[in-house]
Structures are given as C-alpha cells and as structure tokens.
Amino acid sequence: MAEEDVQAATPEPELAPYLLESARSSRSKCRTCRRKIDKDTLRLGILLEGPFGTGYLWHHLTCAARRRLEDVEAAYEQQAFADGLQVPPLAELQALKEKAEQARAERKELPYVERAPSGRSKCKNCGKAIDQDALRVVLAREVSFGNQVRATPINVHPECVHAELESEDCMTEVDGFEAQLRQNSTLESSVVDEAVAAIGVLEG
Template sequence: MTPPDEEPAPLPPYVIENARSGRSKCKTCRKTIDKDALRLGVLVEGPFGEGHMWHHLTCAAGALLPKVEQAYEREAWNAAKVPPDPADLPTLESLRELGAAAQAARAEKEANKLVIPYAEIAPSDRSKCKQSGDPIPKGAVRIVLGKSAQFGNQTRTSAFAVLPQHVGDALADEEIATEAVGLAEQLRANSRIDRELLEAAIVEIGEL
C-alpha cells in the first residue's frame, strides 16, 4: 500500500501482458480477450482518471502498429504485474507483417467502396424500398441515394435504397442529399452492375 504522503507510481504508457481474466474486451475487434491471451494496454485519460485500454496484441498490430512498435521499444512486457515469458511474444517483424496486411486490406476496401448514388443488385429478398415500403426481390436493381442525417454538429450521408420507379418521389424529400440533375450520369459513373440492367433502371426512373 502506498503511504498517504507518497504519490502513487505513474502508470506506464504501454503494457504487454497475458490477460489476467476473461473479463476485458478488445477495443479494436470488440471481442472478449480470453484469459492468458496476449494483450496490449494503451494508457488513456478517461473521465475517472488514467487507465489502460486493452487490445489483443495481434489486433493492435493491425490497427495501432506505431503504438505496438513503441511498446516493443520500451519492452512493455516488463511493466506487467506478471511479465509474460519473452519466448511467448511474437516478433516485432511478424507483427509488422500483420500491420501491413491489415493496411492493404483497408486500402482495398476503400478502393472498392461505392460512391453514392449508385445502382446495385439486391443480394437477397429481405430488403424493402425505403420510399414505398415495397419488398425488393433478390436480383432486382435498386438505386442507392444519399440521405442526410444530423449527428450533433455533424451532417452525415447514409444509404437510402429505393426501387427505380420510386426514385422521383424519394428525390422530393428534402432530407435526400442526392440531386436529380445529373443523376443518370452519376449512376453510370458509380455503378458496377451489368450495363443493360443499369440502362433499363435509368429508363424506369424516367424524367426527373
């Protein structure tokens, strides 16, 4: 116990340890960190003071590689209450490879991200037209428009999928951020479906 007139020792910026229980959750993947699994603690300032935010060590390599590198430079396993066996630690090089793979996957996902507005093929029969409420059959073309939503001081645009014949009605809604002018050209530029299906959907949308 710390004597009353003595300041408690500051918490280390990083800790690498085997999880002491199965109660913590990884802040990267949101899954439970099993007891004895290697985890990285990153010191953060919270509403009740400082504390460590925990991540699976491998998850941290994919999302927070610079922090993992700093933790290894500091030999952060020595800051653990029960330091793990260094032989059980993955090499920094292997963690860097995980980080590079994760970065490449994120870049590919971003490159493949569709820009609103676009047309797509409904992958199942579970969706409904956001404008009319009609079911959208599997394999049917649906048009994804942008709908504005306010989150605090920020305005975000979310996907608003409608059947082609209801696009005109949807565009009349002031919350729809997509403009009628130039819509056909934007759909042609942004969509990745069969061109004949796309052109048929544009015809079905009609004059706006």
C-alpha cells in the same frame, strides 16, 4: 509532531504509453468500432493525458491493427504485455491493415446502381426483398456510433429511391444525384438508363 509521524505522499506509479492485455471484464468499449470489448478479449490501451486525469483508451487489438497500426507496432516493440500472454504475431496484424486498406481502396463512391448478387438483401425503405440479379441503388444513410455520425451504405429498390431521399437520415443529396449515379456505377450505360427511368424525376 514527531518526524516519524510525517509521511511523504506515495507517488502514483507512472503508466506506460501502451498496455496490451486480456480485458478483465466486459465493461470497456472499443474507441475504434464503438462496440463492447468482451471479457478475455485482447485489447490495446493507448495512454491519454487529459485535463481530468490520465488513463487508457481501449481498442480491440484487431481494430487497432486496422486503424492504428503504428501504435500496435510500438506496443509490440516496447513489449507492453505481460509474460505468458498469448498475442498474435505482429505480421498477422500487419496483414489485417493491408487488407483493410485494400478494401477501402476498392470501396465505391455513393450513390451507384448494381445488380443484387443474391436474393438475401432487403430494401431499406420498403422492407421487401430485392430479387437476385435485380437492379438496386446503393445510397448513404446516417448512422450514429456514440458521439460520431457516419454514412453507411444501404440498398433500395430504384422505385423507392425518391422516398428514401426524402427521409431525415438519408445522407445522399438530391442535387446532382443522377450525374453522381452515372459516374459511380460500373454497369453498362443502357442498364443505368433503366435504373434512372425506374427512379423517376427527382425534384431538389
């Protein structure tokens, strides 16, 4: 075989650690929020080298800013985006991170009782409206996002707490419920007493 007939294999181009771009289609999913990334939406790709190959894990840029700011900052430092791509100022994304951390710090532990700020919410157990200023109990319900399982807060009437605690996807435990409810609630103790009375006796 002639030497000119032997061609060396062309090495695949090495991928950069980060890639910030507009989504080319609507087929990718954000690895942070698990939702679809719409076409032309800014997305951040973080390189992953695994046993089945190398590729990018995609995140909405705003989701990455809230959860993986260090990767966003590195991508900006490395200018991991094409010239001419309109990207938000890094300070704007850093502000998203600060706001998200503040919201997490202010998030209450479940369960707790509160007064409904409006009449728009519905009881997740019976489906009926919860009147404005009426007492409602906030419990944890299991919700699946892809392969992940998370606890999401739901509002229920005090009278519906017993039925909700017996549901398969309720993540609030019966054991120690009243003590946790009192500890986590910020209403006056007499108001919490009213909610506890409406809930009734719970059997673990």
